[in-house]
Amino acid sequence: MLSVKGLVAGYGDVTCLRGVSLEVGAGEVVTLIGANGAGKSTTLRAISGLLRAREGGIWFDGQSLAGMTPDRIAAQGLVHVPEGRRIFPELTVEENLRVGGHARRRATEMRDGLEAAYHRFPRLKDRHRQRAGTLSGGEQQMLAFGRAMMARPRLLMLDEPTLGLAPLMVVEVARAVRAFRAEGITILLVEQNANLALGLADRGYVMETGRIVAQGAAASLLRDPDVRASYLGAGARSEPQHVGASTLEGNPP
Amino acid sequence: MNMTALLEVTVGGVAVGCVYSLLALGYSMIIRASGIIHFAQGEVMMLGSMCGLSALWVAPSLHPALVLLVGMLAGGALAGAMELLVYRTLRRRGVPLVSIITATVGFSIFLMNAARLGWGSEPLRYPDMFRGAVEVSGIRISPQLLWVAASGFVIMVALQIFLSKTRPGLAMQAVAQDPDAAQLMGVNLSRSMAATFAVAGAMAGAAGVMLGSLFFSFFEMGFITGLKAFVAATLGGLGSIGGAMLGGILFGLIETFGAVFISSAYKDAIGMMLLIAILLVLPQGLAGLWRRLR
Ligand SMILES: Nc1ncnc2c1ncn2[C@@H]1O[C@H](COP(=O)(O)OP(=O)(O)O)[C@@H](O)[C@H]1O
Ligand SMILES: [Mg+2]
Numbered sequence: 001m002l003s004v005k006g007l008v009a010g011y012g013d014v015t016c017l018r019g020v021s022l023e024v025g026a027g028e029v030v031t032l033i034g035a036n037g038a039g040k041s042t043t044l045r046a047i048s049g050l051l052r053a054r055e056g057g058i059w060f061d062g063q064s065l066a067g068m069t070p071d072r073i074a075a076q077g078l079v080h081v082p083e084g085r086r087i088f089p090e091l092t093v094e095e096n097l098r099v100g101g102h103a104r105r106r107a108t109e110m111r112d113g114l115e116a117a118y119h120r121f122p123r124l125k126d127r128h129r130q131r132a133g134t135l136s137g138g139e140q141q142m143l144a145f146g147r148a149m150m151a152r153p154r155l156l157m158l159d160e161p162t163l164g165l166a167p168l169m170v171v172e173v174a175r176a177v178r179a180f181r182a183e184g185i186t187i188l189l190v191e192q193n194a195n196l197a198l199g200l201a202d203r204g205y206v207m208e209t210g211r212i213v214a215q216g217a218a219a220s221l222l223r224d225p226d227v228r229a230s231y232l233g234a235g236a237r238s239e240p241q242h243v244g245a246s247t248l249e250g251n252p253p
Numbered sequence: 254m255n256m257t258a259l260l261e262v263t264v265g266g267v268a269v270g271c272v273y274s275l276l277a278l279g280y281s282m283i284i285r286a287s288g289i290i291h292f293a294q295g296e297v298m299m300l301g302s303m304c305g306l307s308a309l310w311v312a313p314s315l316h317p318a319l320v321l322l323v324g325m326l327a328g329g330a331l332a333g334a335m336e337l338l339v340y341r342t343l344r345r346r347g348v349p350l351v352s353i354i355t356a357t358v359g360f361s362i363f364l365m366n367a368a369r370l371g372w373g374s375e376p377l378r379y380p381d382m383f384r385g386a387v388e389v390s391g392i393r394i395s396p397q398l399l400w401v402a403a404s405g406f407v408i409m410v411a412l413q414i415f416l417s418k419t420r421p422g423l424a425m426q427a428v429a430q431d432p433d434a435a436q437l438m439g440v441n442l443s444r445s446m447a448a449t450f451a452v453a454g455a456m457a458g459a460a461g462v463m464l465g466s467l468f469f470s471f472f473e474m475g476f477i478t479g480l481k482a483f484v485a486a487t488l489g490g491l492g493s494i495g496g497a498m499l500g501g502i503l504f505g506l507i508e509t510f511g512a513v514f515i516s517s518a519y520k521d522a523i524g525m526m527l528l529i530a531i532l533l534v535l536p537q538g539l540a541g542l543w544r545r546l547r
Contacts, residue, residue, distance in 0.1 A: 050433055070436035079437070086434040088427050095417065099427040102420065102439045151438055 001026040001186055002047070002078070002155055006056035009046045016042045018210040019056070024155065029177070029187040031197040031218065033231055034207030040190045041083050043207070044157050048080035049073045060155070075103055077154035081161065083190075085144040089133030093124050096132050096143055100150030117146035120179065138169030145176050155186040162193050174200060194231040198222045206231065257392045262513050263506070268398040268467065270505020271405025275460035276482030277489060277497035278412065279332075279453030285429035285492040286449040288350050289340065291332075292357040294457050295479015296364035299472065301328035301458025302465035303372050309380055317382045321404055321462050328458020333451030335360060340450075341443060361475070368472040376469040401463045408459050409498055412452070416494070425449050429492075477521070481508075484528050490540025499539050504528075 002024040010016045016039045024030045045051040049070040058065045060078050104110045118125035121142040162170045191197035198218040206214035221227050283291045304327035305320045343353050383396035416422040427435035428445045489500025511523035535542050
């Protein structure tokens with residue numbers, strides 16, 4: 001469904017992506033994991049057209065996205081929920097959703113969309129007249145999801161949806177991702193929380209300094225010793241309660 | 254000062270204030286969306302004024318609302334074209350914002366001279382669109398002033414409704430708050446930006462017809478009025494819609510009362526000094542005060 005080949009991109013003179021290739025098939029949940037600064041967000045920005053690729057190509061449903069503006073790419077059903085949620089803080093919750101439904105020209109389409117978003121995220125309905133900037137982080141993430149739903153996604157690109165959220169909200173995010181999938185929406189999930197991401201995904205890609213360094217089924221990446229050591233905090237994460245000499249010996253500094 | 258005079262000065266201040274508000278709204282909308290301080294806004298107003306006047310020359314019995322509409326269409330078309338043909342191109346070529354702002358000053362001077370060519374250098378009186386006077390509990394008020402104040406309020410309410418209830422209005426607000434996120438939601442940036450300039454220009458055009466009908470139309474009328482409206486926008490908190498409305502009306506009142514109670518010769522200076530004083534206390538303008546109170 002989405003196919004990225006040899007993507008090279010960056011900011012100014014700095015090159016951040018050095019030939020990224022990845023595939024997302026229809027109905028799949030694919031995750032892209034990697035350390036902070038690896039280039040995950042940049043990859044998504046290049047796919048959604050916010051950043052122009054210097055080399056390489058991006059195809060969605062077989063159609064090249066080269067040179068398309070972000071609004072046209074979104075109109076194809078490739079919807080990007082950017083890092084940091086990026087809701088419109090001074091608009092109300094409902095106004096945010098309406099902007100998400102920009103392509104819904106008819107009032108009935110808009111109403112159906114709002115209903116679906118409120119059904120999925122009842123908290124948004126309770127707060128529909130509240131200014132979005134005053135929502136909690138978790139509520140803002142739900143709003144970002146609801147707003148993206150309004151844009152009628154066929155493929156959703158989610159950039160770090162759990163960043164900075166309380167554990168309870170992380171569970172909510174995971175539930176929302178599963179619900180999107182159950183609806184038949186294809187998902188490309190970027191996460192630093194690799195445990196969670198690989199738990200949700202069918203397949204995964206691991207990114208390091210602008211390159212894909214590993215890929216495979218989520219289950220096998222979860223077992224991969226390198227991936228475990230670098231991204232799953234093997235040892236340190238699995239035995240957090242042992243603080244003392246033995247832990248220090250068993251783990252790298 | 255008796256009640257009659259007080260009421261007259263107040264209505265006058267509000268009427269002039271509405272003119273500033275409409276102009277200030279344009280400054281604020283444009284700066285929010287594009288970062289550009291649109292110094293040609295006063296000249297857009299002046300051309301709106303001239304076009305409204307010309308419409309009255311052609312059709313002397315034209316309804317005042319239609320004259321207003323002519324001014325709005327002229328101002329909207331002019332500002333929209335400026336964005337589409339010039340500012341957008343400059344942005345795409347990577348011209349720094351400061352240089353684009355300088356270009357708006359150039360535009361302002363160009364438009365002033367163009368108007369001088371088209372309408373001459375003499376102040377032109379608007380024909381009286383209203384006769385008689387309105388009586389409010391025994392006090393007579395000029396219908397011209399009431400008309401201007403009422404039109405101003407109606408237009409500002411309409412703008413609010415447009416911005417918060419319609420699809421293009423919400424898109425414009427979204428672009429002003431987060432252009433990237435707006436694009437990701439399917440909003441076309443160029444189109445929304447052009448619409449912002451057009452709406453801002455329409456506000457200015459309306460202001461031009463209103464100001465012209467109160468005093469006269471003049472090729473230089475946009476210069477000082479435009480600057481004062483920019484000051485009013487700053488007073489309200491640059492970029493804030495509510496702040497621009499309030500700032501304009503407050504500035505009109507301050508100026509009018511200053512002229513009556515202190516000196517009409519120095520009313521401009523009084524307004525400016527007050528602005529600096531207010532900014533010392535409220536660095537973010539009235540909008541900052543509002544945010545702090547909430
Ligand atoms: N707007 C920007 N301007 C310049 N460099 C940037 C910008 N955004 C990100 N970078 C750089 O690009 C690299 C990749 O960043 P990013 O894609 O955000 O990483 P990730 O999302 O994997 O944490 C980093 O080195 C970062 O410093
Ligand atoms: Mg990132």
